[in-house]
Amino acid sequence: MNEPWKVLEQRVRPDFRKSVFFGLIALAGLVVGTRLGDIDAPELRERLIAWCSALVVAVAGIVATRTASREVHRIAFARGGDAAATPLRLLVQLSGYLITVFVVCDLVGIGLRNLLVGGAVTGVILGLAAQPVLSNLFAGLVLLFARPYVPGQRVRVFSGAIGGPHYGTIVSAGLLYTVLDTADGPLNIPNSALLASAVGPFHGEPPEETPDVPPGPADDDEAAAVATAAALAEVTDEPERKQNGD
16 A cells, blocks of 8 residues: 555655645745735734744745755756756746745735835846846856757857867856866856857867967078178169169
C-alpha cells in the first residue's frame, strides 16, 4: 500500500513540496486576512488578524518563491543548461516577490496607487543611476534567451568596442558578464558590448597575430642611408642636366 507513496516521494523533490506547502500557507493567510481582518477596524482583534495575516503571507511567500525558483532552476538546468536555467530562476523570483509585496500591502492597507506612483519615481531615479548595470542585465537576458552560444562552445567575437577578434571558449554566461577563455587567459566581456558584437562558432586554431613592431635604430639608419644616397645622386646629376640644357 505504501509503495505508490514512496515512488511519488522519490519523484517529487523537497523544494517542490516546500513551495507547494508554503504557497498554500500564504493563500490561507490571504483568505483569513481578507475575511476576518481589517487594518482600519476599531476593534483590536481585527487589526491583529490583519497584521498577523500579512506577516504569515510575507514569510510564506518568500519561502515559497525561493524554493520554487530553485526547483525551476534544477529542471531547466537538467534540460537546457545554465543558459536557460538562470533567467527562468530570476523571473520566478521577481514574479513571486512582486506578488508577495502587493498582497502584503493590500492586507496592511497601503494603497497600490500610492505604491505604484512612488515606485515609478524611485524606479526612474534608480534606472538613471544604474543604467550601465541595467543595460548589461537586459542584454544578458536577451543573450540567454536567444542563445547565440552555449557554455563550452568555441566562438569568435568581432567587435569594435572591445577590440578583437577574440577567439576562445565560453566558460559561463551570466546576467552581467560572459566569460571567454582565450589563449591569454579568461576575458570578462560585458553583455551589452557582446550583444552588439558578431559572434559565431569557431573550429580549429586561431590565426597567429603579427604584432606591430615600431621601427628600431637599424631601420632608422637604413632610411637615413637611403635618403643620403638619393640626395647625393641628385647633386651628381645636376651638373649633367645643366650641360645638356646649355
